[in-house]
Amino acid sequence: MTLLATVNSDVPFNVAQNVGFGVIAVLMVTGALRVVTTNNVVHAALWLVLVLAGAAAQFILLAAEFVAITQVLVYIGAIVVLFLFGVMLTRAPIRGEAGLTRSNWFGGALVGVLLLGLLSFTLLDTFGGDRLPADTRLTLRPAAVSQAEGTEPTAGSNVGAVSDSIFSRYLIPFEAVSVLLTAALIGAIVLARKE
Amino acid sequence: MLLNQFLILSAVLFAIGVYGVIARRNGVAVLMSIELILNAVNINLVAFSAMTGTLAGQVFALFVIAIAAAEVGVGLAIVLVIYRNRRSIDLDEVDLMRG
Amino acid sequence: MVGLLAQAGEAARLDTPEVEWTALAPVLVMIGGAVLLMVVAALAPRGSRVGWHAIVTIAVAVAAIATVVPQWNRVGDDGPFSVVAGSVGVDRFSLFLTVVICASVVIATLFTDGYLRREGLEGAEPYVLMLLSASGGLIMASANDLIVMFLGLEILSIAVYVLAGMHLRRVRSGEAAIKYFVLGAFSSAFFLYGVAMVYGATGSTNLVEVADFLARNTLADSGLLVAGFALLLVGFGFKVAAVPFHSWTPDVYQGSPTPIVSYMASGVKAAGFAGLLRVFVVTFGDYRLDWQPIVYWVAVLSLLVGAVLAVVQTDVKRAMAYSSINHAGFILMGVQAASDRGVSAALFYLAAYTFMVAGTFGVLTVVGRRGDGHHQLSDYAGLGRREPLLALALVVFLLAQAGTPLTSGFLAKFYVIDAAIESRSFWLALVAMLSAVISAFLYLRIILAMYGSSDDAETADGAAATAGPRLRVPAAAGIALVIAVVATIGIGLVPDPLSETARDATPELVASGD
Numbered sequence: 022m023t024l025l026a027t028v029n030s031d032v033p034f035n036v037a038q039n040v041g042f043g044v045i046a047v048l049m050v051t052g053a054l055r056v057v058t059t060n061n062v063v064h065a066a067l068w069l070v071l072v073l074a075g076a077a078a079q080f081i082l083l084a085a086e087f088v089a090i091t092q093v094l095v096y097i098g099a100i101v102v103l104f105l106f107g108v109m110l111t112r113a114p115i116r117g118e119a120g121l122t123r124s125n126w127f128g129g130a131l132v133g134v135l136l137l138g139l140l141s142f143t144l145l146d147t148f149g150g151d152r153l154p155a156d157t158r159l160t161l162r163p164a165a166v167s168q169a170e171g172t173e174p175t176a177g178s179n180v181g182a183v184s185d186s187i188f189s190r191y192l193i194p195f196e197a198v199s200v201l202l203t204a205a206l207i208g209a210i211v212l213a214r215k216e
Numbered sequence: 217m218l219l220n221q222f223l224i225l226s227a228v229l230f231a232i233g234v235y236g237v238i239a240r241r242n243g244v245a246v247l248m249s250i251e252l253i254l255n256a257v258n259i260n261l262v263a264f265s266a267m268t269g270t271l272a273g274q275v276f277a278l279f280v281i282a283i284a285a286a287e288v289g290v291g292l293a294i295v296l297v298i299y300r301n302r303r304s305i306d307l308d309e310v311d312l313m314r315g
Numbered sequence: 316m317v318g319l320l321a322q323a324g325e326a327a328r329l330d331t332p333e334v335e336w337t338a339l340a341p342v343l344v345m346i347g348g349a350v351l352l353m354v355v356a357a358l359a360p361r362g363s364r365v366g367w368h369a370i371v372t373i374a375v376a377v378a379a380i381a382t383v384v385p386q387w388n389r390v391g392d393d394g395p396f397s398v399v400a401g402s403v404g405v406d407r408f409s410l411f412l413t414v415v416i417c418a419s420v421v422i423a424t425l426f427t428d429g430y431l432r433r434e435g436l437e438g439a440e441p442y443v444l445m446l447l448s449a450s451g452g453l454i455m456a457s458a459n460d461l462i463v464m465f466l467g468l469e470i471l472s473i474a475v476y477v478l479a480g481m482h483l484r485r486v487r488s489g490e491a492a493i494k495y496f497v498l499g500a501f502s503s504a505f506f507l508y509g510v511a512m513v514y515g516a517t518g519s520t521n522l523v524e525v526a527d528f529l530a531r532n533t534l535a536d537s538g539l540l541v542a543g544f545a546l547l548l549v550g551f552g553f554k555v556a557a558v559p560f561h562s563w564t565p566d567v568y569q570g571s572p573t574p575i576v577s578y579m580a581s582g583v584k585a586a587g588f589a590g591l592l593r594v595f596v597v598t599f600g601d602y603r604l605d606w607q608p609i610v611y612w613v614a615v616l617s618l619l620v621g622a623v624l625a626v627v628q629t630d631v632k633r634a635m636a637y638s639s640i641n642h643a644g645f646i647l648m649g650v651q652a653a654s655d656r657g658v659s660a661a662l663f664y665l666a667a668y669t670f671m672v673a674g675t676f677g678v679l680t681v682v683g684r685r686g687d688g689h690h691q692l693s694d695y696a697g698l699g700r701r702e703p704l705l706a707l708a709l710v711v712f713l714l715a716q717a718g719t720p721l722t723s724g725f726l727a728k729f730y731v732i733d734a735a736i737e738s739r740s741f742w743l744a745l746v747a748m749l750s751a752v753i754s755a756f757l758y759l760r761i762i763l764a765m766y767g768s769s770d771d772a773e774t775a776d777g778a779a780a781t782a783g784p785r786l787r788v789p790a791a792a793g794i795a796l797v798i799a800v801v802a803t804i805g806i807g808l809v810p811d812p813l814s815e816t817a818r819d820a821t822p823e824l825v826a827s828g829d
Contacts, residue, residue, distance in 0.1 A: 062242055065248055111295060144224060179274075193400075
């Protein structure tokens with residue numbers, strides 16, 4: 022175990038936040054297990070909605086409201102709908118098939134457990150009992166290129182801070198995402214259109 | 217809140233997603249498992265963002281959501297191609313090429 | 316009303332970074348060209364005899380190469396620089412790889428033209444997707460931030476997944492696409508987890524800031540960082556087809572349309588190694604004792620598995636897939652050396668290898684005939700008599716891949732082994748030379764099949780080997796083969812221009828604002 026002092030050990034224990042986290046975490050893990058074990062693909066999509074909603078709730082707990090809203094809008098609102106379309110177009114039986122699990126499921130479970138063990142050990146070893154800082158309101162650090170000195174853009178809200186950073190420091194990734202979406206759009210149409 | 221509770225939750229989701237990719241037979245179900253893994257990474261990124269006080273993690277999480285959407289679109293298109301050719305999206309049947 | 320707007324205007328003062336358009340020129344040319352091609356192809360009439368799509372694609376790629384030249388001189392005078400708030404870095408390393416990737420696009424396009432005509436596939440989409448994929452590779456080569464690197468990786472990958480499944484009527488193409496997609500998305504997710512670990516350990520995703528952090532602070536517990544290394548290596552290892560992340564390579568190479576495989580084996584690999592070198596050798600250079608052993612063993616396995624499994628294949632395309640795993644092992648030797656010499660050796664190998672392997676798969680495209688299915692060893696029997704020039708080109712490429720002197724392959728392998736010896740990895744160098752001998756069996760077997768007598772050669776269905784069908788070699792493919800052969804022998808005879816350039820192309824991380 023690390024001998025470093027626990028970071029932020031003076032942050033008080035907030036009961037409401039921790040209870041909230043616990044409940045949502047249990048729901049998420051249950052949902053995830055059901056996604057990978059259920060025999061009905063449509064049910065799997067709906068359990069996935071539970072996991073995604075839980076993730077959005079966790080983002081709000083971490084004071085990342087913009088990411089939470091985007092998660093709901095894009096993941097639940099678009100990606101799950103896309104999954105359901107895919108299920109419909111591939112004529113998956115609504116009532117479930119004989120089995121959706123391959124014969125090598127035990128090997129997969131072993132790999133999963135192994136990864137979990139390694140990661141947990143590393144994480145517990147590195148972070149121990151470090152707590153999150155009490156005030157998780159994030160302001161934009163000065164962008165690497167700043168026209169005038171001393172002008173640190175202060176954003177009053179998380180949305181403002183994130184949008185400021187997207188259009189200043191992370192401009193290139195933002196434009197690259199549009200190229201990615203164009204490539205995906207052209208690609209999906211090329212493959213899926215009727216001849 | 218401990219940082220580790222978020223990281224362990226993310227590790228659990230990651231492991232479940234890995235199991236899903238390896239063990240699931242239906243093409244769409246495998247895609248869903250990949251989404252589980254990406255969500256696990258997102259929770260990780262946002263948690264680290266809160267810990268270090270920088271915005272990079274949140275911004276990266278947003279881009280990951282966009283990338284996941286693009287991947288699902290292309291992935292389902294490929295599954296459709298398989299379905300049109302073989303009338304089935306069972307990945308066990310798809311393994312023609314061996315050796 | 317005006318007062319309200321004025322107030323809003325005052326509150327929203329944002330420091331947008333300066334965008335240096337000249338630095339982004341290669342990427343912009345590729346993307347702009349792709350979009351232009353898409354629009355023009357949609358409006359232009361179909362079914363013309365001259366391959367306008369291919370010509371435009373090649374023009375775009377050559378234009379991208381042309382924009383590199385002034386920047387090369389600029390970096391030589393003023394030193395490397397980074398643009399747009401430190402997310403893109405321009406140094407000679409990224410410029411070198413930009414040229415390599417664009418060259419692979421040119422050669423693959425020349426082969427794709429004939430292929431699409433032969434198979435009766437219309438449309439400009441394959442070219443558009445290839446340009447977009449290459450632009451993703453260019454973004455990866457000059458990324459200064461892990462977010463940008465991941466985005467480049469995804470652009471590269473998603474376009475190639477689609478290209479792999481492009482031949483909609485062939486079942487194998489679709490299966491190659493889904494296999495590539497599932498395993499690719501899986502490994503991208505691992506890569507992402509690794510980025511999150513590095514972010515958690517160092518507090519930033521910007522490569523310059525990460526390198527600074529690692530230089531200034533010694534981590535009391537580097538477990539998180541090492542976990543990050545391992546996960547990042549999974550992602551990169553998949554892209555460059557290194558063992559044990561290679562299981563997709565034989566099936567995907569065998570099922571995808573062959574000219575696309577020529578792009579995959581050259582351009583995609585180059586982009587993958589660009590990322591690998593930039594992230595591991597440059598950014599994590601201080602922690603090389605942590606990641607070098609992992610890369611060492613990955614290199615050893617790739618060299619051996621690639622060589623041994625290549626020899627036992629009967630399908631030539633599959634055998635070439637395994638041989639490309641073997642080549643990846645050689646380049647990984649350069650990565651493992653983690654020195655300037657290793658980097659320049661890896662770059663030389665990538666440049667020489669691009670022409671070799673793209674040319675090889677081009678010949679495979681032509682021999683595959685309509686349906687892209689004739690890739691057994693028996694299809695090559697007697698090729699020396701039926702198509703002497705084609706067979707000669709293949710001989711040059713195969714000998715170069717084996718590392719015969721007077722070809723670029725010999726010097727490529729020599730430099731990489733030299734870098735390994737300089738970093739005192741003697742056993743690795745020994746394994747590499749052993750694997751070169753083993754894989755030489757494969758190349759010689761194909762050459763002998765082409766020139767062997769009709770009694771010895773295996774015949775399929777009793778058809779006489781010399782009386783096989785005459786192959787149509789499209790004009791574009793012929794041009795590409797000439798370029799590749801000239802490059803392979805030219806670099807072999809006069810290596811200095813390329814090796815000097817590779818030695819100048821050192822990657823450097825530069826903070827912005829310099």
